[in-house]
Amino acid sequence: MEKPHTVHDPSHFIPEILINTFGETSYRFRVEYPGTYECTSTRLVFTMCREGELLYRIVQWDESLLQSAGKTPAGPLFDIQCSEDSVFQLHIPHCETKPASLSDGLSVAHISYDGMNILDPLQITDTHVVVDVPHLSAFGLLIDIVKRILNQPIRGQILLFHRLRKNRKVNVFLLPENIPLQEVRQQQEGAEYIEAPSSCHLIKGHTYSLHSPEKYRVQPLRAQFDFNYGPNYHPTFEIRPNSNAEEVTVMVRDQEETPVWEYNARFNALASSSSSTQPPSSEPASLLPAGGGGPGPSGQTLPRPESLQGEEEQKLLSVRTEFIDRVSGSVLKDLLDKLLENKVINSRELESIQTMSRTDKARELIDLVLNKGNSACKIMIDNLCDLDPFVSETLQLKLNECF
Structure with a gap:
């Protein structure tokens, strides 16, 4: 079959995310037609000459x-598999601000059982x-140590995770832009990801400091930025806000004390109010956390004691596993909107x-x-009764009132 030409505007897809027993993340997607496709989680782009199922991980x-x-x-090293051998071109995301100046310094490692080959x-x-x-195995971006321009910034990202368990803190990550958020999020289980505009410019080897005008405790005071391409990611800084704090201002400065x-x-609201007393009953209950549950052995929130649960709460909890197994993706989408x-x-x-x-x-919702x-x-x-009467009837949810 003739290979299609490279497409500059690929179709985007959301991969299925798989987590194994060791907490490692893999991504899977089935391509039905030849073409060029970009993964929204990793920003990898695959040019396919025929249909095939992609499976890849860092x-x-x-x-x-x-x-x-x-x-x-x-960049990260991706182990990529496709049983149909239908990938013939790969686009790997970089984070260089001036890629043209590094045209002879950037290359791609192709690592297999035979060792490592450098692809131009x-x-x-x-x-x-x-x-x-040439054939699928592990691929990753490389740069020549000698040819990297000193003090040239890269596109970076700053990620925030709010952890309430045990000692309350905000973990702050300074990372290259081409590290997938999902990889870091998976290792911050039990923490709330604080969505924020994350883009900034960072320079390898430079020292950065973190400041909070609220005078919360910050540690360490300074840290050197280096490339960490996983598979393990550790916070660069942490902030210890007050137990009743509802917000924190995070400012990152470079070694010249210029804010970046x-x-x-x-x-x-769920996290910040979990240690407080129940709010007045005049507030809409649908906007408020139930409270009363506690962290289990692995840090997850356990259900409240049955004596404190309402009738609908008990009913939904009793069908939790079946709901996760049965609800469709399209119903989930509509249910989230509702x-x-x-x-x-x-x-x-x-x-x-x-x-x-x-x-x-389904599980998270x-x-x-x-x-x-x-x-x-x-x-x-x-x-759920309105959107999917069949599943609702199967789960025996509010049977008499729904039908």
């Missing part, structure tokens, strides 16, 4: 291979490095759930609503 770089070649990573790019765009694929990024982060309209969830929670696989969406109390559970049941 793996550890072998430092000994890199040192012998005089190279250093310029076919093209370097403002966002990606394009290479032909600033954001006023407001905490999720719950947003009814102020059961907020826009940040909606956007966070929308990035997940169908199973994870029902757990989120269960934690918001009986009124929230009733609204979810009512809307």
